[in-house]
Each structure stands twice: as structure tokens, then as C-alpha cells.
Amino acid sequence: MTEDSRYEAVRSRDARFDGVFFFAVATTGIYCRPSCPAVTPKRVNVSFFATAAAAQGAGFRACRRCRPDAVPGSADWNVRADVVGRAVRLIGDGVVDREGVAGLASRLGYSARQVQRQLNAELGAGPIALARAQRGHTARVLLQTTSLQAAEIAFAAGFASVRQFNETIREIYAATPTELRAARPGRGVRAVTDGASGVPLRLAYRGPYDSGQVFDFLADRAVPGVEEVAGEPGARTYRRTLRLPHAPAVAEVDERPSAGAWLDCRLHLGDLRDLTTATQRVRRLFDLDADPYAVAERLGADPELAPLVAARPGLRAPGAADPEEFAVAEVLGAGAAPEVARRLAGALVTAFGEPLAAPGGGLTHLFPRPADLVEADLSGLDGVPPEQRETVRMVAAALASGTVRLDPGTDREQAERDLLALPGVTPWTAALIRMRGLGDPDVLPSPDAPGAAAAWRPWSSYATHHLWAAPSLAAP
Structure with missing residues (x-):
């Protein structure tokens, strides 16, 4: 987009571009x-x-009316396989908060200086600024949805100190944490007091969202x-x-089949x-950062x-909350019908999963870690050769x-090659792991794909889901 076309999107309050770019008013x-509903500012x-981090770095504060920090992420980060796209996905997963910039650079296979330079050149903000903007958003959510003390929120959001937390909130929102909490929407609603009670969120998405298709697929x-x-x-x-x-x-x-632009x-x-x-991870599972307009424009031309x-309209390509879990389950049920694959994965969970301290409903276990299965006796899994x-x-x-890595910043092509190097992993299974486990929007698992498949790029995964959703076809 040019700056003039961006301004036209602002003038028309076009929500399709929320999260794709941000605008600031001098x-x-x-x-x-x-899509901010305020009066459109003059172009000059x-x-x-x-x-958002770049805007904050330039000295601008977040609009309290449109809350620009609470938008879907740009679909570019799902499409892009370069170091910038991989870095953004890792920062979103909290790697900088947990491992620092050195940990981020190590995962990407670059020096910290190279990562800093590339992110600044393309996004106008380095890894620390991007992580800081994310921490600010997390803190706002906790301030406005929980009754936790400010110090608890500061460390929960990833800040190193309460002072750093207070300064960041003032810079981003031009308000103190107390003022931000007082301005929360629905103040009459009782806020939760701890994480175990459930932190309520509204997960934003852009455009139409076929929730029925996603829930059917996951069910x-x-x-x-x-x-x-x-x-x-x-x-x-x-x-x-x-x-x-x-x-x-x-x-x-x-x-939410027809209400709002978010999932509760x-x-x-x-x-x-x-x-x-x-x-x-929930956003990736429900494919909430997709751009359904770009997908429909490309695929609708075929x-x-x-x-x-x-x-x-609004069909999504569901991902995976845990890529390693998905990979193990997919290999275990390779070639089986979904109901059989579910049964096998359930048996694996019962035998080797970690029981929850407080089971609830049908949820009883965490899926076993890969390390738990290396020496495990799998002979009791009936129906598995x-x-x-x-x-x-x-x-x-x-x-x-670590011979095969499946984190958000993984080089997807390399991961697929590494999987295929393991005896017994088929191209179909490796492609499904790449499509769902790594959230790649441009995967076509079937070797019998139509000749038009080249015209579907970079949205081949969505074409696959459209074909699976057709009445005459069934997804694996």
C-alpha cells in the first residue's frame, strides 16, 4: 500500500486494515x-x-476510543518465512520476555545485532520495543479484567519492575494504572481476582468468521x-x-456465529x-489473524x-495450540479416519499424559511431552502397527x-525436510504438520491437487480447507 491508499483506508474507516498498519496524528x-470512529484528521x-511499537517509539500514545493495541495481528506474519516474520511470531509467543533478545537471536540463527537491524528497518521497532508494546497490552487486559494488585499485574505481564510497568503504562496510554482500571468497560461486572478464576478476553479478528466451520473441524x-x-x-x-x-x-x-468481531x-x-x-496460542489455533479478504480475492478468481x-465466507484454516503435540498425534494417527485417530491419541494421553491437578468436565490430562514418549512402551496402543x-x-x-524444531519461529521448509528425514513420516503427514502445527497458510497436502494450485498461492491452505468443506469431500 502507498501512504495515499492508507489514508483512504483511514478516511473510509476500513476495518480490513486494522492491525495491518497504524496511523498517528501529530x-x-x-x-x-x-477503523477509528473519530473525525478523520487532515492528511498533512x-x-x-x-x-504499534513503532508508533509508541515515535512518541505517540494509544487512542482510548479505538484501542489500537486490541486488534488482530497482521496476516503478513503468518505468510512470511523470512527472519522478520519468524521473529515477530516468536516475540508474540513471549520468547523475548522469557529468554531475552539473545534467546530470540539464537532461535533464529542470527546475531542479536542482525535481528535488531532487520526489525528496525522493516517495522520501525526492535525486539525490545515490540515485546514492550505487547507487555503493555497484556497489562491493560489484566487491569481491566481482573482485580489483581498492580505489582502482581506488572510481573504477570513480563515487566522487570513495578516502576518499569508504571512508566510504560503512562507512555502508552497517557494514564496511570489506576486511571486505566477505572476506565474499564462494564465496570459493574465483577472482575476475577486470580488467573485460576479465568481471565476473560475478547479475541479480535477481521472480516467474516465461519465459526461453525472451525468448531466443527475442532470437534x-x-x-x-x-x-x-x-x-x-x-x-x-x-x-x-x-x-x-x-x-x-x-x-x-x-x-459466536454472527455477533461481534471477536470470540469470547x-x-x-x-x-x-x-x-x-x-x-x-489460542489465536493461532482459531486462525484469528487471517485476512479473509485477501484469501477470498485470490481464491475466488479460480x-x-x-x-x-x-x-x-470467512472460512479459516485452524492451526494448533501446541505444534509438538499436534505432530505426535498426527504421526500416531497417520492414515486413519479422524474418529480412529482421536481414539488412539486419547489412549496415548491416558497412558502417558500428565493428570490435571483439578480435572474438569472432559479435561483430565496434559498431552505427554515428546521426552515422555522416547522410552515409552507403546505396545498397549491397540490398532497401531x-x-x-x-x-x-x-x-x-x-x-x-531439538533435531526437529516446531516453534513459531521455525524455518518451515527446514522443519518439513527434517520430518521427512525420519523413517515412516510421509509427505502427507509432514505437510499437515507444516500446515496446522506451524500455521503455514500456503500448504497443499494432496499430491493430486488441481493444476490451478499455483494460482492459489500464498493461500493454498485455505484452498485445501475449502475443498475439504465441499459436500463431496472429507478432511483427514
Whole structure:
């Protein structure tokens, strides 16, 4: 986009570009999302930024009306396979907060200076600034949805000190933490007092969202003991356990077939420091940072897909909350029907998963870690041939040792090559792990794909889901 086209998006309050870019107004010192309902500023007073962090770094504070920090992420970070895209995905997962810039650079295979230079050149902000903006958003959520003390919120959001927390909140929001809490919407609603009570979130997305398709897809593949979908279509709740860096958690997401531009979510956290990581993993699972307009424009131009795209506006390509968990389950159930794969994964969870301290509903376990399966006796898994059990063990060993990496910043092509180097891993299985486990929007698992597939890039994963959703086809 040019700056003039960005300004036209601001003038028309086009929500399609929320999160894609931000604009700031020199006369007010405020930055906003493109759909901000305020009076459109004069073009001469407007500047544009690729990220909220860049706008903050330039001295602008977040608009209190449109809350530009609470927008979907740019779909560019899902598409891009370069170091900048990989870095943004890792920062979103909380790597800088946990491991610092050195840890981020090590995961990317670059020096810290190279990472800093590339992020600054493209996004106008380095890794520390990007992580700081994310911490500020997490703190605002906790201030406005919980009754936790400010000191608890500061450390839960990833700040090193209460002083740093206070300064950041003032710079980003031009308000003290107390003022920000007092301004929370729905002040009559009782806020939770701890993470175990469930932190309520609204997970934003752009454009139409086919929640029925996503919930159907997840319900058909829910691993017993780890996932469940309860309720009637149109009013279902998806629940799952999460293994997070500091403590286990449970996420709940409600289906909203036609209301709002968000999904209601509750995160029952064992440790509030995991809020950012848990949020990002749920967002990836539900594909909430997708750009359905770009997908529909590209795929709708294909005569074969056009009627499917028209019939399912807002179709998504669900990802995975835990790529390693997904990889193990996919290898275990390779070639089996979804109901059989679910049964096998459930048996694996019962035998080797970690029981929850407080089971609830159908959720009883965390999925086993790869390290738990390396020496495990899998002979009790009925219906799994010996050679497939050995493949599961080899994949688990490769994940446990780091020979195969499946984190958000992984080089996807390299990960697929590494998976295919393991005996027993088929191209179909490796492609599915790349598509769902790594959230790659441009994967076409079937070797029998139509010749038009080249025209579907970079949205081949969505084309695959459209074909699976067609009445005559079934997804694996």
C-alpha cells in the first residue's frame, strides 16, 4: 500500500486494515487503528506505522476510543518465512520476555545485532520495543479484567519492575494504572481476582468468521482428555488443556456465529505470566489473524473454487495450540479416519499424559511431552502397527533433542525436510504438520491437487480447507 491508499483506508474507516498498519496524528499525539470512529484528521497531520511499537517509539500514545493495541495481528506474519516474520511470531509467543533478545537471536540463527537491524528497518521497532508494546497490552487486559494488585499485574505481564510497568503504562496510554482500571468497560461486572478464576478476553479478528466451520473441524478432531467441544451448534464451547512455560492452563472459547468481531475466551492460568503466550496460542489455533479478504480475492478468481468461496465466507484454516503435540498425534494417527485417530491419541494421553491437578468436565490430562514418549512402551496402543509405534518414538526423540524444531519461529521448509528425514513420516503427514502445527497458510497436502494450485498461492491452505468443506469431500 502507498501512504495515499492508507489514508483512504483511514478516511473510509476500513476495518480490513486494522492491525495491518497504524496511523498517528501529530496534532493530538495519538495513534489509532484505521477503523477509528473519530473525525478523520487532515492528511498533512497523519503518519503511518507498521506496528504499534513503532508508533509508541515515535512518541505517540494509544487512542482510548479505538484501542489500537486490541486488534488482530497482521496476516503478513503468518505468510512470511523470512527472519522478520519468524521473529515477530516468536516475540508474540513471549520468547523475548522469557529468554531475552539473545534467546530470540539464537532461535533464529542470527546475531542479536542482525535481528535488531532487520526489525528496525522493516517495522520501525526492535525486539525490545515490540515485546514492550505487547507487555503493555497484556497489562491493560489484566487491569481491566481482573482485580489483581498492580505489582502482581506488572510481573504477570513480563515487566522487570513495578516502576518499569508504571512508566510504560503512562507512555502508552497517557494514564496511570489506576486511571486505566477505572476506565474499564462494564465496570459493574465483577472482575476475577486470580488467573485460576479465568481471565476473560475478547479475541479480535477481521472480516467474516465461519465459526461453525472451525468448531466443527475442532470437534471432529478433539483429543479425549485434552480437548472437548460442548453444547449445541451455534452455541458451543471449545475447551482444552495447555502446557505453558510456567504452569498448566485451560482455555475456553465460545462460538459466536454472527455477533461481534471477536470470540469470547477465558484463560484459567496456573501462572499469570503465561497470559501472553496462552493468548497467542489460542489465536493461532482459531486462525484469528487471517485476512479473509485477501484469501477470498485470490481464491475466488479460480473458477473451481469460486462457488466454494462464495458459499463459505470467512472460512479459516485452524492451526494448533501446541505444534509438538499436534505432530505426535498426527504421526500416531497417520492414515486413519479422524474418529480412529482421536481414539488412539486419547489412549496415548491416558497412558502417558500428565493428570490435571483439578480435572474438569472432559479435561483430565496434559498431552505427554515428546521426552515422555522416547522410552515409552507403546505396545498397549491397540490398532497401531509396530512400525508406526517406532515412528512415533523417533519423532518424539527428534523433538525432545531439538533435531526437529516446531516453534513459531521455525524455518518451515527446514522443519518439513527434517520430518521427512525420519523413517515412516510421509509427505502427507509432514505437510499437515507444516500446515496446522506451524500455521503455514500456503500448504497443499494432496499430491493430486488441481493444476490451478499455483494460482492459489500464498493461500493454498485455505484452498485445501475449502475443498475439504465441499459436500463431496472429507478432511483427514
